[in-house]
Amino acid sequence: MTITVQPHRESVGLKTGQLYIDGQWGPAADGATWSHRHPATGEVVGEFASGGAADVDAAVAAARRAFDAGTWSRSRASVRVGVLHRCAELLRRHADELRALQALDNSVPIAFGSIYATSVGAAADVFDHHAGWVDKVGGQTLPPYQGGDHLAMTFREPIGVVSAILPWNAPFLLFAQKVAPALAAGCTIVLKPSEYCTFSVLRMVELLIEAGVPAGVLNVVTGTGAAVGEAMITHRDVDKVSFTGSRAVGKHIVEASAGTLKRVSLELGGKSPALVFPDAPDIGIAAATVVGAVTMGLSGQACVANTRALVHRDVYDQFLAAAQGMAAAVTYGDPFDPSVMSAPLINERQLERVLGYIESGKSEARLVTGGERLGGELAAGNFVAPTIFADVDNRATIAQEEIFGPVLAVVPFGDEDEAIALANDTEYGLGAGLFTADVQRAFRVSRALRAGTIGINGFQIEPHLPFGGFKQSGLGREGGQSAFEAYTELKSVFLPLTDEMM
Template structure:
């Protein structure tokens, strides 16, 4: 039977994607479009506009006019709070529709779209959380350091026009983590979704308009990184760029920001380790957690997934056996089938990249335990690679050091705590880590020594009120919580004498 998503396309009433600039939907000025091909079937899903440089100029100009007008940036706190809360409720009401659109975009199964970290509900919670900061974050009033009769104060003000550039793998959460704090702070936005996850984001934008966002406050330019993303990151009237994606593009954004000293927030991926100690509460559960993160849902196409498993030699064989069992239960196919729990790779380029890393792992001497090939049969038209586990991996090898972004787990043995920490930190990345141990003291001791931004102890969960981001080359800045809100503000210092005497 041939796999197809066309019936779902019709039932969801997929619209042709257009740009949204200054409160108006419309095509690109030059009429350019992109046809999105479904990663599970190769079918053409739909077309959307590809913005040109002139479209980006118009979008940034609209955002600048809206910001300078003050209709959002200087609005009453209660106005912003009510719009953000109203939007959170609309997201929850349309959760099923949005999950369906995401399945048409990136083929993430609707079953996985209900799991909190990748759900519409998580995005709604992020908006609710940031709505709570609107009337609470301010500056300080300080006593005069030199004495005298004057006031010394600081204020937080919105940073201005923000370019928010989204990846394709988690459009709900990443939309929320960028848009919610920026709007809460009073910024205006030019948003660029990934060309591989556009339709779900456009629907999210429609709902935000319905919630009452003023015209020009949020503008949307669609299309690939070249020309759309490049035009955004180099635009002289953009005050801040917030980007989630590859390290190579992150470095390009830093270079482009130098001309106008744009503020930059970057989340650039990782090679996150899971440290499995012999005293882990349940070795089988630890293996299932690690393998699940690398193979289920996004099929390893997640920046924070524990793609390196550092396992104590005393439980090494037990871990591998349990990992194989977990991998054997992963199912693929129609993303709308509730029995399907994993997705294909996003495009043919990524498919070839992952298969190349698998061959590199074999060539460098790692032991292939399971997987390692493209899936065929009724899946042959899609970009499917089965769960792949390598054992006896050298931590210095390519598959242990480079971000593969696919369902490939590298298992590395260790003998003691110091070796585990050394191996974990021996990477250019520092996004996340997992710790599996029954020893509370060890859990905190090791956590303090790991050079990463987020650590899960015997499990992992995304929380809307906690900061998320990485050390080293995993990025700059944090998303989530108060730190995210403040990243969309500038601090201003004001001093005022209370008498006519000179200060």
């Protein structure tokens, strides 16, 4: 029997999505709409306004007026702190509703939506964390360097109007990682959700409005990247662009924003390695952790997933056997079914792309399991079986390029130095994991890896830790103090205290 999500659509009460500009909900200027097809069933779930350059102009103008008026940017710290805490409270209160909306958006299973890194709770924690920075934004008072009676001071001030562009795969956390620090710093925002994950984001916006975010401070223009995203990154009145997505789009943003020298934060792709040493506490758990990150939940559509497993030859066969067992246990289907563990690929274009990489891999390495599109009751969806390749050369296409699907490349190594060299032999540097019981090795290897976030015998996202990449995995960091400061400009002020220096 073919699965359907339509009954859930009715129970959730999905609304038709509109743009939110200057405190008002409304259609796109030209009346255009986008129909969203569910990736697990191919059914049209709903539609939302598909904006264009005129809508971006209106949203940026509203954000600029709100920023210049100072209603938010110069508000008391206590006001912003209170609003951000209320945002967190409302997100937690509506967590079940938001998880259901996400399941209708990108088909991430309800069961997986409660895992911390992809949960509404994590997003709420980000708002609470950044609320704590509002009354701590400050500069320095420095002693005179050249002598004399004067003050040399620095101030941190909000950067201005921010274009925030979200991907579809983790709407809760990524919404919070961009919106919370920008609001905490006093910025105003024009937000674009992915056209493949819009309804859950629009509901979060409604909750922030309820929490007290003023009109014009947060504006939302839904639609395609070509129409809305391009207008947002090139607009002359936008001061900063914050983007999470592919490396190709990230490079385009740098080029397109150069004309106005916008501040840019980019969280891009990865080809993250997991280094499994023979002294790992449990090889089976290491294999389950790695395979789970590549196959469960988002079905490998996560930039930080360890899609390369670098495994010591002494435990190589043991790792592969455990990895196959984990892959065989992954379940697919209706995202509202609590027994379902993983999602389909987001659209047909991504399905064809992943299947193309798998065909390439068959000529480069040994296919251990998977490699095919799933049929039967799943035939209408974009499902691909968990796929593991063994004996992969680290220079092979499947070991170097970001596939963004449930595909794991397993590469053997002989010693620690070789493992580090293989791990760093990539243009990316977003994340990495290592499995070892040797504390000295854990620290030694962590320091040698060229990646922004390292997990030792496990991996977690924390609201107060910076997250971002080395090399071509991005610019800047999200999370913690560094994210908050990225939405500010540093100003120096010189004040003579006597007339003698005038």
